[in-house]
Amino acid sequence: MVATLPEHSVRSRRTRPALIDCDFHNELDSIKDLYPYLAKRWQTHIETFGLQRPTGGYFPRFMDHREDARPPSGRRSGSEVAFSRSDFLDPYNVAHAMLIPLTSAAGVTNLDLGAALASAVNDWQVAEWLDPEPRLRASLAVAPEDPIAAAKEVERCGRDTRFVQVFMPGRTHEPLGRRKYWPIYEAAAKHGLHIMSHAFGSYGYPITGAGQASFYVEEHVGPAQAAQANVISLVTEGVFEQFPKLKFVSVENGFGWIPSLMWRMDATYQLYKDEVPHLKRLPSEYIREHVYMTTQPVEEPHKPQQFVQMLEHFGDMVNNILFASDYPHWDSDDPDFALPTNLSDEVVQAIHYDNAKRLYNL
Amino acid sequence: MIEAQAAGVGASATRPALVDSDVHCEVPRVDALFPYLPDYWIEHIQQTLFKGPVDSYYPSKVSMAAGADGKRFDGVLPASSLKEIQDAVLDPSGASHAILNCLYAIDSLNNPDAAVAMARAVNDWLIAEWLEKDDRLRASMVVPVQLPTLAAREIERVGDYPGIVQVLLPVRTNQPLGNRNFHPLWSAIERKNLVAGVHFGGAPITPPTPTGWPSYYFEVYAGMAQVFATQLTNIVTEGVFDQFPGVKVAFLESGWTWIPSHMWRFDKEWKNLRRLVPWVNRAPSEYIREHVRVAIQPLDAPDQNPQHLLDVFDQLGSEEMLLYSSVYPRPQVGDPEESFLRHLPASAASKIRCENARALYGL
Numbered sequence: 182m183v184a185t186l187p188e189h190s191v192r193s194r195r196t197r198p199a200l201i202d203c204d205f206h207n208e209l210d211s212i213k214d215l216y217p218y219l220a221k222r223w224q225t226h227i228e229t230f231g232l233q234r235p236t237g238g239y240f241p242r243f244m245d246h247r248e249d250a251r252p253p254s255g256r257r258s259g260s261e262v263a264f265s266r267s268d269f270l271d272p273y274n275v276a277h278a279m280l281i282p283l284t285s286a287a288g289v290t291n292l293d294l295g296a297a298l299a300s301a302v303n304d305w306q307v308a309e310w311l312d313p314e315p316r317l318r319a320s321l322a323v324a325p326e327d328p329i330a331a332a333k334e335v336e337r338c339g340r341d342t343r344f345v346q347v348f349m350p351g352r353t354h355e356p357l358g359r360r361k362y363w364p365i366y367e368a369a370a371k372h373g374l375h376i377m378s379h380a381f382g383s384y385g386y387p388i389t390g391a392g393q394a395s396f397y398v399e400e401h402v403g404p405a406q407a408a409q410a411n412v413i414s415l416v417t418e419g420v421f422e423q424f425p426k427l428k429f430v431s432v433e434n435g436f437g438w439i440p441s442l443m444w445r446m447d448a449t450y451q452l453y454k455d456e457v458p459h460l461k462r463l464p465s466e467y468i469r470e471h472v473y474m475t476t477q478p479v480e481e482p483h484k485p486q487q488f489v490q491m492l493e494h495f496g497d498m499v500n501n502i503l504f505a506s507d508y509p510h511w512d513s514d515d516p517d518f519a520l521p522t523n524l525s526d527e528v529v530q531a532i533h534y535d536n537a538k539r540l541y542n543l
Numbered sequence: 544m545i546e547a548q549a550a551g552v553g554a555s556a557t558r559p560a561l562v563d564s565d566v567h568c569e570v571p572r573v574d575a576l577f578p579y580l581p582d583y584w585i586e587h588i589q590q591t592l593f594k595g596p597v598d599s600y601y602p603s604k605v606s607m608a609a610g611a612d613g614k615r616f617d618g619v620l621p622a623s624s625l626k627e628i629q630d631a632v633l634d635p636s637g638a639s640h641a642i643l644n645c646l647y648a649i650d651s652l653n654n655p656d657a658a659v660a661m662a663r664a665v666n667d668w669l670i671a672e673w674l675e676k677d678d679r680l681r682a683s684m685v686v687p688v689q690l691p692t693l694a695a696r697e698i699e700r701v702g703d704y705p706g707i708v709q710v711l712l713p714v715r716t717n718q719p720l721g722n723r724n725f726h727p728l729w730s731a732i733e734r735k736n737l738v739a740g741v742h743f744g745g746a747p748i749t750p751p752t753p754t755g756w757p758s759y760y761f762e763v764y765a766g767m768a769q770v771f772a773t774q775l776t777n778i779v780t781e782g783v784f785d786q787f788p789g790v791k792v793a794f795l796e797s798g799w800t801w802i803p804s805h806m807w808r809f810d811k812e813w814k815n816l817r818r819l820v821p822w823v824n825r826a827p828s829e830y831i832r833e834h835v836r837v838a839i840q841p842l843d844a845p846d847q848n849p850q851h852l853l854d855v856f857d858q859l860g861s862e863e864m865l866l867y868s869s870v871y872p873r874p875q876v877g878d879p880e881e882s883f884l885r886h887l888p889a890s891a892a893s894k895i896r897c898e899n900a901r902a903l904y905g906l
Contacts, residue, residue, distance in 0.1 A: 358757075390749070392749050402809050405772070410752035445843040494854070
């Protein structure tokens with residue numbers, strides 16, 4: 182580790198415009214951080230059996246966290262609210278940040294353990310993140326493969342308005358629109374919560390629609406395709422007809438794919454609408470109204486002008502793009518360098534602040 | 544940026560030269576293959592429940608016919624006779640050549656001996672009943688993709704036949720096509736100087752999404768672009784183009800408007816993670832532009848502004864990638880001439896209509 186950390190304080194907080202970060206990770210240093218919120222029975226279970234998940238998702242890869250974001254205590258990066266505050270929230274003038282706790286709650290195969298972990302994660306978030314830091318909002322952890330239990334957890338925590346969205350993994354066991362998950366969406370809609378799906382998490386099927394990949398590079402490009410499968414499913418199953426106020430936030434899946442996906446889905450609708458009579462509008466209309474996506478990882482065309490061109494293809498959907506840092510992960514974005522420099526101030530302001538403020542009623 | 548050309552540029556009096564890179568042909572009934580099957584399998588088909596591949600990459604009865612005239616074929620499987628292809632595709636379009644793709648679901652056959660026998664029969668049928676009868680036709684040979692070494696053996700058997708220009712690989716597979724298990728197949732493709740034609744469809748047991756099985760064909764169709772994207776990631780990442788530098792891949796019925804944003808993300812992740820795959824020594828987009836060709840239908844075009852499609856074409860960064868295709872007899876949305884080609888500079892349009900395909904398939 183380096184002896185001295187870089188000085189963030191050179192950045193002028195007073196003149197810096199406010200930022201809303203829609204992918205800010207609160208991390209466990211170890212699963213034991215949750216023990217104060219877990220019944221003894223589950224602590225013993227974890228010590229005995231571990232956190233059993235579907236197999237087959239392991240690749241050689243390097244670090245998952247930024248070393249320069251590690252607290253002086255030596256605990257895992259992102260695992261101490263005080264350090265994350267001084268290291269990121271303060272220097273970047275973050276007005277609000279959406280906590281996304283990447284834990285095993287959604288991924289363990291034992292559904293009772295998953296439900297217990299989800300409750301523990303939510304209690305931990307309230308006590309150790311939301312209470313000490315008022316700028317934070319949280320994603321409500323659930324174990325989605327038991328949707329009835331998950332809906333109960335939404336009921337249990339959903340009245341705390343600091344929870345703003347229900348956290349679904351990037352790769353559920355069935356596409357996100359399937360009816361299996363509707364009890365979760367019903368509970369979310371009742372409490373005015375959005376549905377958020379973060380890349381990675383809860384495997385069980387290969388990252389491709391054609392069998393398992395060989396390299397972590399593929400696992401790291403693939404969430405863009407998984408997210409599209411989920412958007413296709415949510416629209417096609419009629420989730421947005423059934424829950425007309427529900428919003429879907431896609432996190433860490435990129436966003437450059439949205440125009441071509443809308444074009445393709447509208448073409449598909451012309452060919453096969455007879456199969457989906459429950460849809461009353463063009464797929465692109467549902468997407469424009471209901472689907473939001475966060476920036477990191479930002480697609481990087483070789484020619485910066487093509488980024489502007491891409492946003493022209495978004496049209497009004499530019500207002501559905503939300504800034505995300507992914508702090509403190511290895512591939513996280515510095516807010517000052519995430520977007521190309523040739524965007525207008527209005528677009529940057531919309532992505533950095535206005536769009537999230539409107540979506541989350543901040 | 545590409546400026547849209549003035550109307551009328553593409554509408555010259557003489558018909559432009561054309562190569563159709565994706566025309567389907569169907570096995571009309573399984574007994575059409577009997578002349579090419581060993582007795583063992585003929586008896587099976589006659590005496591047991593086994594009737595050859597029954598899975599289909601498309602819904603069986605929906606809008607099978609091209610255009611509005613849905614009753615034209617009246618009970619006969621569309622694209623199953625040479626005369627129909629001549630009357631409906633070759634003669635009206637004036638195409639100098641068309642590449643036939645027979646989407647018989649060999650990949651759905653779990654019995655390896657059945658898969659090999661059916662693949663051999665289809666290839667012999669393609670040669671005898673299509674290629675030998677019209678010199679405008681070229682064909683993709685079929686292989687049991689699920690058995691890569693046996694697929695390579697079939698390429699050795701028929702890959703030298705002059706009308707065979709491509710090996711047809713369904714995009715949905717049980718393992719991604721770049722996987723080392725497939726390297727004998729890529730080696731055979733390169734050795735015989737064939738194109739790897741990765742086509743819409745496939746009938747493996749693996750679900751078509753990374754989150755399991757969707758409910759509707761609608762989703763399978765729309766989502767097939769993502770299966771192509773992950774295959775593209777895999778083929779480049781595994782080093783197929785490094786190990787087999789002569790290989791070209793044609794994506795057929797994949798759509799192409801998804802490709803620029805995929806290349807942007809893929810290049811970025813390669814920069815991040817290339818130490819994991821050190822043999823990939825150039826940006827993935829460079830490999831893609833050099834080795835991958837893409838049929839233009841489905842267009843997946845924006846409906847409100849034709850300039851957007853020209854933008855996406857420009858973003859591909861190559862005029863050599865796209866191949867004209869009719870995808871006969873599958874229904875398509877939009878007219879590639881009307882909404883795309885006629886807006887292009889004449890030289891780019893001509894590359895897409897014929898020159899790229901001639902270079903790719905050696906026509």
